[in-house]
Structures are given as structure tokens and as C-alpha cells.
Amino acid sequence: MTITVPTRDSVSPANQAMFDSLKSQLGFVPNLYASLAHSENALGSYLALQSAKSSITGKAREVVNLVVSQVNSCAYCLAAHTAIGGMVGFDSKQIMEIRHGRASFDPKLDALAKMTKDITVNRGHGDQKLVEAFLAAGWTVENLVDVIVTIGDKTVTNLLHGVTRIPVDFPAAPELASAA
Structure with a gap:
């Protein structure tokens, strides 16, 4: 169909x-x-x-969007958020690293990326040590809640594309090497 x-x-x-x-x-x-x-x-x-208003905006929101879309293998959202990631100031190397669930170039974003990947992979049953590291990196409990809402937001569109397979109308995101 x-x-x-x-x-x-x-x-x-x-x-x-x-x-x-x-x-x-x-x-x-x-x-x-x-x-x-x-x-x-x-x-x-x-x-x-x-x-909706959120404490997770700009680069932080794109970290969440890229990580979740990568975990969920959403070609559409990866294409769109690779483009948006560039617009908010990430270079192509940083975008690829974020898609792996890391951001070694920024300790605060790194804690965000690692926790987001863990929450997404484990469907909300994430490693509490990563939550603690997120908070220790300078994020707040408000940020934590908003990250979870942003994960939900992105999961909706990832699922929608996965089921509908509508054509991607953004430049394709580069393939992600399995080891980086």
C-alpha cells in the first residue's frame, strides 16, 4: 500500500x-x-x-532530534535535522558525532546526547547514572522533563515516516559509519 x-x-x-x-x-x-x-x-x-515553550531550544533541541532520529532510523527526520543542525551552527563532523549519541566538542551537549540516546534505546528505562551526569553537566530537572517531551515529539514523526514512507523532500543525510 x-x-x-x-x-x-x-x-x-x-x-x-x-x-x-x-x-x-x-x-x-x-x-x-x-x-x-x-x-x-x-x-x-x-x-x-x-x-510549545520549552527549556530545550536551538542546538540542544537539534541534539535530541538527531539522536532520536538516528536511533529510530528515520531517513526523513535525519535529512531534515541534518539541514537544521547546520542552520543552528553544527558542522558536518559534529552532526555525525551527535548522531552517534556523543558531542565530545561540548561537555554539556555530550551529557545531553548520551542521555537522550540511552532513554530512546531503552524506551524510557534509561541508566540513572546518565541522568545524574546530565544534571551534573549543568542541566536542570526542568530540562530533563523537556528533553523527554522533545524525545516524544521526534518519536511521533519518526513513527509517522516509518509507517507512511512518504518521500523525503530534504537532501539525504549521509550514511553513518557503524564505528566512530
């Missing part, structure tokens, strides 16, 4: 308005967002989650 990417004309008026907003903000409607519009409510709900 092939699930197609809906067009603006094929979605509800409420979703059409969100398509218009996305196009004005991003210059296009990413296929993954468009695929959420198969539901009357999913696109609006997801955009609300993604744009």
Missing part, C-alpha cells in the same frame, strides 16, 4: 490554513507535515506540540 502526500486542495479548510502558514514560514510544506493532514486534527496537534 502506498500512502501519498496530500495536496493543499485535498485537505480540510483548517489544514489548508496550516499549509498556507507553513509555506509562508518555510517556503514550502514539508511532506512529513503534509502527511499529518490526512487527519483533521493531527497536523494542528503536532504543530502545537512542536512550537
